[in-house]
Amino acid sequence: MDASTEKPRLTSLAHGGGCGCKLAPAVLQDLLSGMPKAGPYAGLLVGTETADDAAVWDLxxxxxIIATTDFFMPMVDDPHAFGRIAATNAISDIYAMGGKPIFALAIVGMPIDKMNPEDIRQVLAGGASICVEAGIPVAGGHSIDCPEPVYGLAVIGTCPTAQVKRNSMARAGDVLILTKGIGVGIYSAAIKKAALDRAGLDEMIASTTLLNRIGPELAADEAVHAMTDVTGFGILGHGLEMARGSNATLTLDLAALPFLDEAERLAQSGFVTGASHRNWKSYGDEVVLPDGLEDWRRHLLTDPQTSGGLLVAVEPGKADALLARIREAGYPRAAIVGTVEAGEPRLVVA
Incomplete structure (x- = not known):
């Protein structure tokens, strides 16, 4: 195959990838501010008012019923892996609310003039394989011819109403647990420049295809007060959403945050996504950082995560036991990363 007919890298067909494709937090907030209110629907327990992970309707x-949708462009070149990552990320919003998924609908937009049909089939197969792991069918969907490859799911789940977990329910005194390592966006920036080795790619795929299926178990524990998943706005952005919703100050312990193995080295070498810059510009005035913090460390904190971990606010006396349960359930990087305190709704990094 000569250079003129060589198949393009999947990531080269998109201007962004993964949750780094999200609109900047400030842009999204501005767009939603002009939308009409959903109205006085008694059954709508969770809508857009608290920047939560999914909509919730009390039957x-x-x-x-919990409903969500999530889709994005490829962050890896392997189409099957892209489908798996996108599906894992979409289902996560159900788990983050404390629910169990029951079925999914596929969202598919592909440049059919640029992609081999077999690669498109592999994207769909990858997504379907994750749905099998989650115990749900892909029951339908919609597809279009699109300039850039886009894939994701709309997912429906259920939850006992009393166990629904919002990001706005954290209480003063709570301890914060994060269940996965940070650095996915930095790894994806390295992929774009062919600077991530096979071990790093395998590590990233393993993290981004690890279902947050422990969410319903955590939601059933009365000691767990609030949950959210950490995705495109980074640990700072999603922590700040929890702080705003809970009207509290969240403090993150920088030294305690778990990172993917190569995240710090790659950040120091300048691998950073445009979304990281947009994130900081959107919410930096509500975040207190340590004096003299290097830019590369800040980029770790604003790094957009794709299919990231759950951020869990838990009663302090139960935090150690809960952390042990989370690790035993298959999340070895889970760590206690901060606290919730009464005070101005903001995020502090110590």
């Missing part, structure tokens, strides 16, 4: 006072 009968006992059971709630």
């Amino acid at each position: 009968d006072g006992t059971t709630s």
Whole structure:
């Protein structure tokens, strides 16, 4: 195959990748501010008012329906892996609310003049394989011819109404647990420049295809007060959403945050996404950083995560036991990373 007919890298067909494709937090907030309110629907327990992970509708006072959608452009060149990552990320929003997924619908936009049909089939197969792991069918969907490859899912789940977990329910005194390592956006920036080795790629795929299926178990624990998943706005952005929603100050311990193995080295070498800059510009005035913090360390904190971990606010006396349960369930990087305190709604890094 000569250079003129060589198949293009999947990531080269898109201007962004993964959750780094998200609109900047400030842009999204501005767009939503002009939208009409959803109205006085008694069954709508969670809408857009708290920047939560999914919509929640109370059916009968006992059971709630959780609905979400998530899709993005490729962050890896392997189409099967792209499908798996996108599906894992989409299902995560159900788990983050404390729910169990019941079925999914595929969202597919592909440049059919640029992609081999077999590669498109592999994207779909990858997504379907993750749905099998989650125990749900892909029950339908919609597809279009699109200038850039886009894939994701709309996912429906259920949850006992009393166990729905919002990002706005953290309490003063709570301890914060993060279940996965940070650095996915930095790794994806390295992929774009062919600077991530096979071990790093395998590590990133393993993290981004690890389902947050422990969410319903955590939601059933009365000691767990709030949850969210850390995705495109970074640990600072999603922590700040929890602080705003809970009307509290969240403090993160920089030394305690878990990172992917090569994240710090790559950040120091300048691998950073445009989304990291947009994130800081959007919410930096509500974040207090240590004096003299290097830019590369700040980029770790604003790094957009794709299919990131759960950020969990838990009663302090139960935090150690809960952390042990999370690690035993298959999340070895899980760590206690901060606290919730009464005070101005902001985020502090110590």
